Amino acid sequence: MNKNLPAEYQRFNVTERLQHVILLVTFLVLAFTGWALKYPEVENSKWLVHLWGGAKTAGIIHRIAGITMLMDFVWHVLYMGYMLGTGKMKLRMTTTVIPLPKDILDMMKNISYFIGLSKTKPQFGRFTYAHKFDYWAVFWGMGIIGLSGLFLTFPVQASYLFPSWSVNWIWEVLFVMHSDEALLAIVFILFFHFYNEHLRHHNFPMSMSWITGKISIEDMKHEHPLEYELEFGDKGADK
Amino acid sequence: MRRLLVIAFLWFPLLILSGSASADTFTCLACHSAMKGKIRTERNVLIDVNVDSERYASSVHGGFDCIMCHKQFQSDPHEPAKIGDVPQNIAALAHRLSSKAETDPVALAACAECHGEVYKAWQESVHGKNIMDKRQADGADCLDCHGSPHYITSKNTASSMVNRKNIVATCGECHENKHLAEKYGLGDFIIERYDESFHGKKYLLGHPNVPTCVSCHNSHGIKKWDDPASPVAWENRTVTCGKCHPGATRKFVAAITHKPYGKDNPIPYYFQKGLIILLFGVFAFIVGHVFLEVFSEIRDKVFRKEKEEHHE
Numbered sequence: 306m307n308k309n310l311p312a313e314y315q316r317f318n319v320t321e322r323l324q325h326v327i328l329l330v331t332f333l334v335l336a337f338t339g340w341a342l343k344y345p346e347v348e349n350s351k352w353l354v355h356l357w358g359g360a361k362t363a364g365i366i367h368r369i370a371g372i373t374m375l376m377d378f379v380w381h382v383l384y385m386g387y388m389l390g391t392g393k394m395k396l397r398m399t400t401t402v403i404p405l406p407k408d409i410l411d412m413m414k415n416i417s418y419f420i421g422l423s424k425t426k427p428q429f430g431r432f433t434y435a436h437k438f439d440y441w442a443v444f445w446g447m448g449i450i451g452l453s454g455l456f457l458t459f460p461v462q463a464s465y466l467f468p469s470w471s472v473n474w475i476w477e478v479l480f481v482m483h484s485d486e487a488l489l490a491i492v493f494i495l496f497f498h499f500y501n502e503h504l505r506h507h508n509f510p511m512s513m514s515w516i517t518g519k520i521s522i523e524d525m526k527h528e529h530p531l532e533y534e535l536e537f538g539d540k541g542a543d544k
Numbered sequence: 545m546r547r548l549l550v551i552a553f554l555w556f557p558l559l560i561l562s563g564s565a566s567a568d569t570f571t572c573l574a575c576h577s578a579m580k581g582k583i584r585t586e587r588n589v590l591i592d593v594n595v596d597s598e599r600y601a602s603s604v605h606g607g608f609d610c611i612m613c614h615k616q617f618q619s620d621p622h623e624p625a626k627i628g629d630v631p632q633n634i635a636a637l638a639h640r641l642s643s644k645a646e647t648d649p650v651a652l653a654a655c656a657e658c659h660g661e662v663y664k665a666w667q668e669s670v671h672g673k674n675i676m677d678k679r680q681a682d683g684a685d686c687l688d689c690h691g692s693p694h695y696i697t698s699k700n701t702a703s704s705m706v707n708r709k710n711i712v713a714t715c716g717e718c719h720e721n722k723h724l725a726e727k728y729g730l731g732d733f734i735i736e737r738y739d740e741s742f743h744g745k746k747y748l749l750g751h752p753n754v755p756t757c758v759s760c761h762n763s764h765g766i767k768k769w770d771d772p773a774s775p776v777a778w779e780n781r782t783v784t785c786g787k788c789h790p791g792a793t794r795k796f797v798a799a800i801t802h803k804p805y806g807k808d809n810p811i812p813y814y815f816q817k818g819l820i821i822l823l824f825g826v827f828a829f830i831v832g833h834v835f836l837e838v839f840s841e842i843r844d845k846v847f848r849k850e851k852e853e854h855h856e
Contacts, residue, residue, distance in 0.1 A: 474811040
């Protein structure tokens, strides 16, 4: 091991980790309290709702968790604005979470590698295209599920905002938005996020980054070579 | 008299079971609680002759004499009624009910003696007029919603057909019926659409406050939705919805129509179709991506071991 290199790299600070924990707790609570309402005709739904103390209580918990999640999201956006605005976080091609044309190329290259068309894996920066997909999916979800959820929580107040030509169908649309996109979010998290952060061989049973915020230098070198290069390129070079 | 005593003796155990019933009821139930099957009357109607004495005794009407409702059997239970047995107002009412009440119109009219107010409301309702004015042989009378008067229990009991837990299914008996929907120009999709609505979904999960059919449409005095007296008429909806949603406006109350998806409501229909395509598109991508990655990782582990040389 190179003496100039630390053993670990601080990937996420405490604010970012806290935002993630709030997001994950509220997400699970929302999924478990809301699921039954999507499939009320299924017998197990009654049992699931019973766990939360009945349909009424489950509804109240769902609303509280939803508003908490939205506030967490607003906090994150303000925080990102602050970090970028004050220059504490710098916009760089290799570390930004903003999707770039390179991500499309990375994805095509990665899939080529999976199926054996290419012998080399793409070189990722701080965030791979899968991470970016994960991250922006939350933004999409907040817009679609969060906004429709707010409207459904305050239907009378929301009705004042809607134009009169929309009132005959807007509620159906809002409900479909809320419930179908929630299903999408749940399947996405269960499948994509859980596979990437829990089941990939080096992450099993889970990547500890969400608690410690740290990643080992070895993992960083393999998973995020471009960011590694940016941070430690000159130090690592004299290996 | 002696024969009667013998019968009474034979049915003695049953008489004890029906302890709370009155003496006259004992006499009728002695036979009618034991008899099984149906008989055909002079009007060519099949009548179930059995009365479950235990259930009758525990019903809200369990203390009644049979002839309090079956008034035409006052003198002799199995002979045609004598003039004067049935009070004139009940007889007149029974006549108006005769299109629907095949078994015993007099007994159906007799409900009015105690339940005058709700009976009057029903007479003026769309259900009542259908039988009394339009002389239809179907549609709802007391029994269709409350069940047999012999076994009516309080609406707070789980077995009551008008209990909160059962009321939607009870309305659905007719309002999900294709034949009746066609005949009266109703939608047979109403209950289904209610089940799909937020109110209906919460109702199915046992929410204690969410509205059922009768919360918005009224019960005994139910009117057609375009009747100005109906609580769901456009003029009254802001008040009706406002009971639970204070501040409800005309714009807000348009939310509930019970209309089906499809031609009447294409926007949500196609919107949902679009979302489902998006859903399955994303599913296909992530599932494909994960499986391909699993495949490549296993392949690398098994066949490309020489590649793992980065470790120091």
